[in-house]
Amino acid sequence: MTKTYSAFNIIKEAFKGHKGWSPAWRSPKPKAQYEVIIIGGGGHGLATAYYLAKNHGVKDIAIVEKGWLGSGNTGRNTTAIRSNYFYPESCALYDLSVRLYEKLSIELNYNVMFSQRGLMVVFHSEAEMEMAVRGMNAMMLGGTDARLLDANEVKQRAPLLNYRADARYPIHGAVIQERGGTARHDAVAWGYARAADALGVDIIQNCEVKDVIIEGGTMTGVETNLGPIRASRFGAAIAGHSSVLARMAGYQLPIHSYALQAFVSEPLKPVIDVLAFSSTYGAYISQSDKGGLVIGGGLDRVPSYGQKGNMPMQENVLSGIVEFAPALAKVKLMRHWAGIVDVTPDSSPLIGPSGVEGLYINCGWGTGGFKAIPAGGYLFAHLLATGSHHEISRPFDPSRFQSAQLIDEGAASGIAH
């Protein structure tokens, strides 16, 4: 069976009618007992299992996923990858992710199509430009790349946007992160799944955790629709549904779940080759390799677990896009979806012990979980393997809410949500 993806193997297989390819991952029956169980087969869970096996030599790992791989937020985002954050703790975290993404296709032997086309945050007044310079300086101090563009440079970079003098919000300039970009979201999940499977990780799909088994204050197993599965350590990477597990296990989280909507248009010829963000318009846009315009915006304002969006936010985002790039007014939308995101009070993630012995959590990524998949997996694997934090994840321990050492990116980087 052919396992490695390469040009040579494609040619070799072509002579054999492509009959020699092995499945990308197995579909094993769950064992009764594992060393580590990862709950959630999205990007973070799959990456965690991969790095646990690869970097820490843990061999006896299962991932339990209630649907199919990447069926949650990993398959429901706008695939933006960036590390343009304000605080040094965040820059360290998200830049680790960008650096891991840069080598991911080679590391996983799977093309995740990471395209560092540049990510441009546009500003619409002199006051906003002053805040932009402040933010850019913070990013550079934090070790992330950032560059200021004036209005002419923005126009050269993205002629599609609205440069009319009578625009509702005229463009004054932008901060660009050249290393930012997009990746193919399914490929990230599938690449990690295939690489983890090759290292012996059991990926168990359609296996929903119905309850937790806690004995003497320690979590020892999960009750699933495929029966009980036991392990000595558990890692939960379940994003918007983190509070559901918390309720089963008897702890509380500083999380509200909201729907975050996104849209993709009919395929067009190339019209924009950077990601363009505008907080003022409350919307952002990029173009996929297939030509579809990928459009995102802010959160719905009603806490929700329903994986569907509501109309007011659709109207906000789409009217923002039409003013941001008026040439798109007649473009038809092809698809629209919503994911359930886990929003913390400081818009920073939670990585650390859950409060129940044996159960660790990786959640609270809110609207930005996809970009953080490699770093989230890398750091969570370190925590699960060693029982203690990597220095990059330590500031994101849930105990920051007791010590009030919040990393308030919601306020600092002007995230609209």
Next chain:
Amino acid sequence: MQQFPCPFCGLRNEQEFHFAGEAGKTRPDTMKEVSAEQWSAYLNHYNNPMGKTCEIWVHLPCQEYFVMQRDTVTMEVFASEQIRKDLK
């Protein structure tokens, strides 16, 4: 567009409402010693239930706070009731 029932104005468009928090939290008694854990639980921890929930909302135009019972999956609204007690 969903409509939410304000106990005073009746059914109004959802944009007129703002989610203010989960109902049923009690502010720690500051006349006594309050630990960091208690403050943190009061300020930051939520049940965030999937399904039926009881929340405090504010209707922005009339500025009245009220309790709304709804379902976070189906988005169905069951009831809303005023917090303010009628004057006797």
